Amino acid sequence: MSQTLTDQIDAVAKFGMLKADIPDDITGNLAPKIELRPYQRTALERWLFYIDKYEGRPKAPHLLFHMATGSGKTVLMAALILDLYRRGYRNFLFFVNSAQIIEKTKENFLNPASAKHLFAPSVRIDDKPVDIRAVDTFDAVSGEAINIHFTTIQGLHRRMTEPKENSVTIEDFRDYKVVMISDEAHHLNAETKSKDKLTKGEAEDKASWESTVSEIFGQHPENMLLEFTATVDLSNEAIRAKYHDKILYDYSLRQFREDGYSKDIELRQADLPSEARMMQAMVLSQYRRKVAEAHGLHCKPVILMKSKTIKDSADNEAAFTEMVAGLTDEALDALRATSEGDETLSRAFTFIMDERGMSGPDFARELEGDFSPEKVVNVNNPKDLEKRQIELNALEDRNNEIRVIFAVDKLNEGWDVLNLFDIVRLYDTRDGRANKVGKTTMAEAQLIGRGARYFPFVAPDQPDAAREKRKYDSAVDTPLRILEELHYHCSHNPKYIQDIRNALRETGMLDETARTVRLRLKDNFKQSSLYLSGHVWANDRIRNPRDDVDGLDAYKIKGNYTYPSLMTGRVTEASAFGVGKLTLKPNAKEPISRDYKLADFGRAILGFAMDADDLFHFTNLRAYFPKLASASEFMTSSSYLGGVTVTIRGLLEDLDGLTARQKLNIVQYVLKQIKSEVKSESVEYVGTKEFKPHKISECFTDNTLKLRMEGETGLSWVKGESNVPGLDQIDLTAKDWFVYDDSYGTDQEKHFIKFLNDHADRLREQYDDFHLLRNEKAVKLFAFENGQAFEPDFLLFLRRADSGTEEIIQLFIEPKGVHLADQDKWKEDFLKQLENDAKVHLFFQGKDYKILGLPFFNDGAPWINDFKECFGSTLGIDGKT
Structure with missing residues (x-):
């Protein structure tokens, strides 16, 4: 078989040919809190190479981004939407398998007040404001906006086969080029699998999912289909053949973990009844909260109580509620007594009750309040889950008080939670046979992988360390290490533990190469x-005082810029076959170049251009130029804009009569270049x-x-x-x-x-x-x-x-x-x-x-x-x- 697309792009990457600056239209229009991670930049570099330079690219690309759970695929979707907008695309179809994901996705894409909003408060592309809208149909939508239709694949199929007024129809896809974005895209492969490998549910899906998407994709020659998933089944020969030339980027869960972007997983087995395991998880959850508070961090840890059936889940919730309501210091003392051989739980009790001096009765009352019924939710009702989806995807918010979630399998996909630290398995069955991983165990491993998303925080002792990566792999005694671990609580069952280890190993979440060692100082040194x-x-490390900055030249800014040519109206003609003379239309003239002082465009235009960019507001300018006395000085002084010149090429009469709009565009262009140079040369801190x-x-x-x-x-x-x-x-x-x-x-x-x-x-x-x-x-x-x-x-x-x-x-x-x-x-x-x-x-x-x-x-x-x-x-x- 020929090289896969991934292999071809990998080969190009080895020669450094993929390195590229991510366009400002992407980086400048994502939410300010979003800083693209290295692997996300790699994905975008591959996209830019593929779309601009890959000779084998079809006019209507179909691509798959095969990326780990928790790696920020929605951030990448937002970045691609921005890039495709600047390439002329206006209409986007976002579809998933599950209705519960839709509301969460709308919140992330459309609600600027959401903590997980993906776009900048004001999106500007080519210096024009761009709205982002949810639409029901692409007919008569704005040609200047990003128009997104959100749907499930099942709902989309119904609309295609049973069209209704004011809803998207197959004609929409014939008349408009559309970018189709599929999340959790592994659900689209029901038809690709051979019939004997289809489950009953997949066989029912066959008539809708994959065939519907294929039909829509083929309606317009410039449509695109971009798929995103963490779990495409490449072990299936038919699926592997389908994606042979479509996987643009493959970033595995194993690599994600090795790069430090996930929690470490600790398997905790206890020969205790389920209520005692729930109590253990509750104590550890409270321990995490208190450790975070002691280090000036806000963290509200969440526990997932997983049951086998909906009835069991309801019964377990009732047992938990009764246990919390009747919690006493005697019960906590008994739990502490049984935890003497449990280093983690012993450390929790020591910290809370000994180091922090909390009495048993006070601790019991605190747990009763923090885990009261109104802070517990059961998500097994599909309708209730759909309504709660936004709340469940905002568990990190300060005003979100949920501490415990009871579930069976409703949160296996599309659940973006960072502060889940404990999963308690409240049943004791296994489906592994002959050392092979069963489907249930694999689903549990995938749930663990979803819960293992890292909880980002700035470590007080490591202010430079990336907030979104593990920091204490080599210092596990550090108290904050507890915020880098996901505990999976299960009963004492060695065979099941082997099953879940095998499943975690297959998914890449278990680090088999890890070794914990104790390094001790020698006694003679301790006495020296x-x-x-x-x-x-x-x-x-201190903030850079920038004492020596007294002008633009401190940032290596030379002050001479060349503006892209003004439109000249000049037209040339030449024979298509290379014969005949190049002719110039009558009345056309040769463009010339002329230098201008930026300050000569007037303080009104300079001030208007500076107001449009936060960096040039006086308060922010002072951070970079501490000796600057006023905005007026920045506009007029030869050390600042007064010393900047710009070369403009155009027709003589145009250069003699530059309009106010042209002057503003020129000033904004120069300010953008200055901003880029200041940012690249400036350092925030010094040693x-x-x-x-x-x-x-x-x-x-x-x-x-x-x-x-x-x-x-x-x-x-x-x-x-x-x-x-x-x-x-x-x-x-x-x-x-x-x-x-x-x-x-x-x-x-x-x-x-x-x-x-x-x-x-x-x-x-x-x-x-x-x-x-x-x-x-x-x-x-x-x-x-x-x-x-x-x-x-x-x-x-x-x-x-x-x-x-x-x-x-x-x-x-x-x-x-x-x-x-x-x-x-x-x-x-x-x-x-x-x-x-x-x-x-x-x-x-x-x-x-x-x-x-x-x-x-x-x-x-x-x-x-x-x-x-x-x-x-x-x-x-x-x-x-």
């Missing part, structure tokens, strides 16, 4: 003077050059790490698991200068420890003692130029007393794989700056401190030679190897 009274020096002391004993502690086994990472040095040559000859536990009891780092980290061991005797000749500390999120530095955060892998402390003065050198070292050296070059540059730019109290508590950094360490040539030379000269052991 360095640990007990020593300090580590680090800088801070301070003053370093401050922090107690080593408070920064460096025992750590529990969750490591992804990859290459050498995760392999124990002490247990002899490492593949780095020569490590088995070094007893790391006996090296008093290495402060931890083991090393699980990368190959280059272990090579560096070996390097230091080889130089230990030379160091002892020059220093009284030295200690190497592995930096597991203990110390963070910030680049001077832009405040970018950096956690060097190692700190080497060297101490010596000379003539009554105690000198301590703090040396930052970063082992680095060759494949990362280029992209992390800024880190190496920063480390080299420390010697000259890092400012410390030269004498602090009677000690003379120095802060230094070294170039990257790599054991291969030529890097190792450069490192040895710098290491030796910095520490005074030149020529000694």
